[in-house]
């Protein structure tokens with residue numbers, strides 16, 4: 001056994017300075033600042049997810065480029081037919097060679113018709129290929145990202161989860177990630193395709209007629225300004241909408257998770273009303289985003305209609321003055337009307353990107369959250385522990401300045417059986433949580449076998465502690481699987497051995513399907529006492545030399561209590577045991593009782609000693625005389 005003298009040992013590791021940074025939603029609207037920078041920073045943040053899929057993304061980009069070039073070629077067959085077949089104008093350059101080779105105008109017409117079909121078919125094919133490749137990449141990126149976020153969420157400390165709402169985290173894990181995936185692939189490709197087509201069209205238009213192109217260009221700033229302003233407002237609106245959706249899912253999850261309470265208190269209608277209220281406010285937020293989006297689309301349409309008007313008027317003047325061939329004007333107008341598509345696409349994509357970057361911020365917030373409890377850089381794997389526990393000058397606050405535990409000095413030799421009692425809220429469960437390192441002490445330290453537990457890796461420390469928590473959770477699988485969860489890779493033989501060690505194999509055999517009995521979600525089909533037995537078996541299977549059992553028998557009938565007490569007596573053999581109890585019976589089986597009140601140890605001694613003392617212990621249990629206890633005193 002490793003007993004250390006606290007006065008000669010300095011705490012090896014300083015208390016963590018990193019406090020949890022739970023960021024609450026900020027509703028700042030970045031007025032007047034377009035969020036291209038934020039979108040870029042989002043893309044940069046997720047760049048490593050993109051980088052790994054370049055094998056799909058590059059071919060998708062090349063196919064998109066080919067489709068864009070074919071779009072630019074699309075109106076030219078019409079020009080050839082109009083100028084050379086109908087009007088019989090002579091051609092120049094390469095075109096005159098081609099026309100000479102085709103000879104008869106009928107052949108030219110046929111070739112032009114064939115070109116229209118071929119161009120359309122080839123463009124369709126390239127677009128199809130690009131979309132398939134994009135979808136494939138997007139799916140893979142989304143899945144990888146979800147794994148990353150899920151893994152991170154599981155590593156985040158208890159304090160984070162206690163303050164987060166499950167529904168909101170689920171939304172971040174599902175809907176938000178889907179939008180991020182779209183931002184990273186679909187939106188980015190749409191943006192590039194639109195920009196490519198737009199610049200191609202403008203370049204061609206300037207070549208055909210610089211004056212008309214200038215008119216076309218003049219309409220662009222209005223469109224761009226409208227989309228920028230909208231996307232800034234859209235971002236705030238979407239963030240709000242997402243929060244409302246998170247509230248809605250959280251409320252529904254809460255009701256379904258506590259359905260027995262809802263039904264027992266006949267709160268069904270009240271809960272339905274609460275959910276409908278949330279639904280209405282989510283709908284209002286949703287409508288706001290739709291209004292903003294459609295306003296933008298209308299503005300873009302009107303601006304481009306005005307542009308078409310001007311080009312038509314000036315262009316026909318040029319044709320009549322002989323400065324432009326009729327076929328070229330047709331091509332130009334076709335280019336200008338094609339311009340609407342990438343511009344609207346840009347506006348739409350800007351809106352979508354604004355939406356998605358709000359969601360991306362929500363995903364980033366999770367990934368940026370630093371786990372409060374982490375392995376120290378020099379943490380070592382804990383050796384097999386003997387189970388000598390020591391709390392040293394320990395103080396702990398959940399909220400800064402409001403200590404829940406203060407000045408706790410407690411030395412528990414290896415193998416000792418200790419009960420921790422005290423009024424509700426005294427800090428008993430909190431003390432256990434510090435031993436499991438769910439939190440780190442605000443001051444002082446917890447030692448096991450003489451070493452500060454922060455010196456050990458979390459995993460190796462927790463692996464050696466068997467715990468039954470105050471609110472036992474079973475999973476919706478079989479009883480055997482629930483016990484086997486105590487240790488990774490446990491076999492049926494291990495499960496049976498644990499049940500035998502506790503003396504509960506007969507009870508399990510008496511169940512309709514024995515170890516294969518399905519226990520229902522959260523163990524709903526077992527009684528409270530049965531759940532405790534399964535949880536104790538799971539803890540025993542873990543095999544740690546330290547056993548913690550929070551509230552073993554509260555609220556159980558005499559027979560079940562006896563069953564658990566017997567199982568517990570066996571489980572305590574050869575283990576340092578900490579039992580937190582409000583009941584009297586388990587106290588008769590321990591070596592030592594610690595009384596905790598308002599975060600301080602006020603009494604420490606054997607059950608018999610404390611029964612004789614005037615103090616909290618006597619008040620707590622109004623210790624009856626020996627014969628009463630034997631007959632079964634009220635707990």
Ligand SMILES: Nc1ncnc2c1ncn2[C@@H]1O[C@H](COP(=O)(O)OP(=O)(O)OP(=O)(O)O)[C@@H](O)[C@H]1O
Nearest residue numbers: 162398399404423424425426427428429430431470
């Ligand atoms: N996650 C938390 N955040 C903030 N305060 C908390 C948290 N958990 C517990 N507390 C507070 O810390 C105090 C001690 O709680 P703890 O659960 O340790 O009490 P306990 O002695 O186990 O009580 P009981 O016998 O009812 O289980 C209580 O005042 C409680 O309100």
Ligand SMILES: [Mg+2]
Nearest residue numbers: 428429430470
């Ligand atoms: Mg408790």
